[in-house]
Amino acid sequence: xxxxxxxxxxxxxxxxxxxxxxxxxxxxxxxxxxxxxxxxxxxxxxxxxxxxxxxxxxxxxxxxxxxxxxxxxxxxx
Numbered sequence: 001x002x003x004x005x006x007x008x009x010x011x012x013x014x015x016x017x018x019x020x021x022x023x024x025x026x027x028x029x030x031x032x033x034x035x036x037x038x039x040x041x042x043x044x045x046x047x048x049x050x051x052x053x054x055x056x057x058x059x060x061x062x063x064x065x066x067x068x069x070x071x072x073x074x075x076x077x
Contacts, residue, residue, distance in 0.1 A: 010035075 012020070020031045027034075062070075071077045 020034055024031050024034060
């Protein structure tokens, strides 16, 4: 199966680009592969965060002041 790819232009900080070039050489991978993997990891983390928010959507909200009171009461602060 062939993976479809799209061409995109991105602008990187010069030092970040240099670091990516060095990592690409050291790992025998392309900068595109490195960027693709980083984006996939970032999107997967976002998906996990969204799932966690949805899972906890029904929980009651408490204020910051109430949370501090609970922490004091439990001896955590």
